[in-house]
Amino acid sequence: MSSSAMLSEASSWSRALVKISPYTFSAVGIAISIGVSVLGAAWGIYITGSSLIGAAIKEPRITSKNLISVIFCEAVAIYGVIVAIILQTKLESVPQASIYAPESLRAGYAIFASGIIVGFANLVCGLCVGIIGSSCALSDAQNSTLFVKILVIEIFGSALGLFGVIVGIIMSAQASWPSKV
Amino acid sequence: MYGFEALTFNIHGGYLEAIVRGHRARLLTAADYNNLCQCETLEDIKMHLSATEYGPYLQNEPSPLHTTTIVEKCTLKLVDDYKHMLCQATEPLSTFLEYITYGHMIDNVVLIVTGTLHERDVQELLEKCHPLGMFDSIASLAVAQNMRELYRLVLVDTPLAPYFSDCITSEDLDDMNIEIMRNTLYKAYLEDFYKFCQKLGGATAEIMSDLLAFEADRRAVNITINSIGTELTRDDRKKLYSNFGLLYPYGHEELAVSEDIDQVRAVMEKYPPYQSIFAKLSFGESQMLDKAFNEEEVKRLCLAFDQQFHYAVFFAYMRLREQEVRNLMWISECVAQNQKSRVHDSVVFIF
Numbered sequence: 001m002s003s004s005a006m007l008s009e010a011s012s013w014s015r016a017l018v019k020i021s022p023y024t025f026s027a028v029g030i031a032i033s034i035g036v037s038v039l040g041a042a043w044g045i046y047i048t049g050s051s052l053i054g055a056a057i058k059e060p061r062i063t064s065k066n067l068i069s070v071i072f073c074e075a076v077a078i079y080g081v082i083v084a085i086i087l088q089t090k091l092e093s094v095p096q097a098s099i100y101a102p103e104s105l106r107a108g109y110a111i112f113a114s115g116i117i118v119g120f121a122n123l124v125c126g127l128c129v130g131i132i133g134s135s136c137a138l139s140d141a142q143n144s145t146l147f148v149k150i151l152v153i154e155i156f157g158s159a160l161g162l163f164g165v166i167v168g169i170i171m172s173a174q175a176s177w178p179s180k181v
Numbered sequence: 182m183y184g185f186e187a188l189t190f191n192i193h194g195g196y197l198e199a200i201v202r203g204h205r206a207r208l209l210t211a212a213d214y215n216n217l218c219q220c221e222t223l224e225d226i227k228m229h230l231s232a233t234e235y236g237p238y239l240q241n242e243p244s245p246l247h248t249t250t251i252v253e254k255c256t257l258k259l260v261d262d263y264k265h266m267l268c269q270a271t272e273p274l275s276t277f278l279e280y281i282t283y284g285h286m287i288d289n290v291v292l293i294v295t296g297t298l299h300e301r302d303v304q305e306l307l308e309k310c311h312p313l314g315m316f317d318s319i320a321s322l323a324v325a326q327n328m329r330e331l332y333r334l335v336l337v338d339t340p341l342a343p344y345f346s347d348c349i350t351s352e353d354l355d356d357m358n359i360e361i362m363r364n365t366l367y368k369a370y371l372e373d374f375y376k377f378c379q380k381l382g383g384a385t386a387e388i389m390s391d392l393l394a395f396e397a398d399r400r401a402v403n404i405t406i407n408s409i410g411t412e413l414t415r416d417d418r419k420k421l422y423s424n425f426g427l428l429y430p431y432g433h434e435e436l437a438v439s440e441d442i443d444q445v446r447a448v449m450e451k452y453p454p455y456q457s458i459f460a461k462l463s464f465g466e467s468q469m470l471d472k473a474f475n476e477e478e479v480k481r482l483c484l485a486f487d488q489q490f491h492y493a494v495f496f497a498y499m500r501l502r503e504q505e506v507r508n509l510m511w512i513s514e515c516v517a518q519n520q521k522s523r524v525h526d527s528v529v530f531i532f
Contacts, residue, residue: 043188050191054199058206131187135489138199142206 021099022108023091029115030087033168036119037080037126044073044130051134055141062140065147069133072158076126079165083118086169087111092177103178110175114168121164128157183383190490193271198489200269201498204262205486207234209505210532217512218524226251226513234258248513255509259502260312266495273381277492279340280374281499285314286341287370290322291363294331294354297323316340327353328362344369357412364404364421371397371423384491390425392493395481397426398455399474405436405445406470427452475529479504483531501531 048069056063090111094104136150190198209217213233220226223246227239230251238254267278289310296306303323310319318335325331331354332345348365352358371393378389401422408418419437423429428436435448446462449455458473478500485497508528515524 047187047191047195050195051199054196055203057200058203127188134187134191134195138202138489141199141203 018100018105022104023099025108025112026087026091029112030084030091031115032119033087033115034080034084034119037083037122038077040123040126041073041077041080042126043123044076044126044128044133045070047127047130048073048133048137052137055137059141061144062137062147066133066137066140068151069129069136069154072129072154073126073133075158076122076129076161079161080118080122083114083165083168083172087114087172090172090175094177095180098178101178103176107175107177110171114172114175117171118164118168121168122161125158125161125164128160129154132157183387186383186490194274194490194492197266197269197274198494201266201494202486205494205498205501208501208531209233209508211530214508214512214528214530217509218521218528220512220516223248223251223513223517226509226516230255230509248510248517251513252506252510255506256312259499259506262502263313263499274492274495276377277381277385278495280377281496282313283340283370283374284367285311286316286339287314287344287363287366289314289319290331290336290341290366291359293319293322294325295356295359298354298356298359325354328358341366341370344373361413361417361421364400367400368421368423371400372425375423375425381492384488385493388485388488388491388493389496392481392485392496394426395478397423398428398432399478401426401428401433401436402445402449402470402474405439406442409439409441427454469526472527472529475504479529479531504529505531 048066052063052066052069056066090107094101098104132150132154136147136154139150140147213229216229217226220229224244227242227246230236230239235255235258238258239251242250242254263278263282267275270278292310293303293306296309297303303320306323307320316339318338321335322331325334328345328348332342336342336345344366346369348362354362375390375393375397378386378393380386404418404421415437419433422433422436432448432452436445439445439448446459449459458470458477461473462469482497482500485493511527512524515521
């Protein structure tokens with residue numbers, strides 16, 4: 001087996017990593033993809049929501065427009081859910097003999113990486129949109145011409161989550177498990 | 182961590198920060214002040230103010246208005262805003278908000294002690310106290326004869342207790358001692374507040390350091406100018422200066438030996454931020470110094486609002502509101518005494 005040929009020169013760490021089942025890596029990747037994305041979305045929503053509530057007391061007109069910031073943050077969570085569902089459909093069972101075949105390991109790592117990419121890209125995207133949304137609400141309360149301009153900044157910020165989703169999906173597209181023989 | 186406060190500030194402070202920014206947007210503008218300066222009587226002032234945030238506070242006042250009533254009701258608005266914020270705040274914001282009022286407590290203590298020395302009635306003095314600086318046992322200040330008693334009877338239970346370590350003597354209270362006591366207490370308070378802000382760290386520490394340093398330097402200049410020609414020795418004067426700020430320590434050395442205003446000006450002009458203040462005054466003139474300092478302070482306070490996610494906006498709002506009440510008092514007095522030409526001598530526009 002090719003993996004045992006590698007092992008004779010490898011350190012104990014690489015031996016340990018290679019022995020972790022690719023199913024584990026895949027499952028953890030899927031968990032991170034949805035879990036960390038939702039963390040980012042929730043963080044962003046509370047950052048923007050608390051400022052929005054306080055500012056809306058004196059200026060009730062800002063509430064409806066500024067819900068867009070909350071919707072942008074929410075979109076980040078939806079990206080995480082979509083990618084988690086896609087990754088989950090990529091997870092197949094392989095026969096016992098080929099669990100540690102290089103092809104299986106590659107598929108497991110690909111799903112794991114895809115999950116990390118999407119999860120952390122959405123985490124920072126949610127944070128970014130949340131902080132800008134908070135400033136947007138406070139500025140809109142004082143000067144309503146500023147809203148559209150700050151919204152442009154938010155749109156650029158939410159593009160970060162999309163980049164993560166795109167790369168994650170490309171990464172997971174190549175997750176092909178060895179065929180069942 | 183400095184730079185990442187945006188991530189966690191809004192958990193406890195987001196709502197209150199938005200509220201304080203809402204209050205700040207409702208401060209009187211230059212257009213409002215122009216309208217108020219055109220008023221002929223105090224009734225006109227009340228009418229103009231009824232369209233602003235002060236409306237609900239003034240509308241029930243009976244017709245012959247006095248300037249003191251206007252000022253009292255406008256101060257009530259500040260107190261209401263403060264109390265609302267204080268009851269919503271959690272640590273450390275609540276401690277920060279309480280620190281802002283200790284200055285008023287010191288002023289109230291000195292007011293009552295001075296008034297008692299001059300045989301005034303305690304109730305009358307209590308009415309003149311600033312509402313933000315009231316504490317429970319304040320009325321019993323009238324009983325004390327010297328500073329040790331003052332401390333032991335009343336002040337040991339108040340937040341001002343730690344500031345007294347420098348100024349407990351057994352001498353009887355007289356006017357000079359009371360002024361020295363006021364300045365010593367204020368010095369200890371400013372240093373304590375400064376250390377507290379440094380402990381909070383981040384943007385709060387940076388902005389508050391600048392604002393408190395300006396306050397300390399301003400007080401140093403005022404102490405110097407007020408003590409020119411009095412019996413206060415140079416060493417005593419130097420002991421009243423705070424241990425931080427732009428002027429510490431070399432400026433303080435020079436200010437301690439200054440004997441007239443031109444020497445003070447020479448000292449201050451070495452510091453670029455204060456050069457602009459003193460450039461507005463011509464030689465030998467000190468009446469406009471207060472207004473120049475107020476303008477500079479207002480400029481710095483407005484700059485505090487340019488950054489989000491820190492506590493200095495609360496301090497800045499309280500100070501700006503107090504400045505506004507002082508403006509209203511000046512305008513009302515000028516209108517009541519029919520001296521409208523002097524209105525612009527002391528009004529500082531915020532926006």
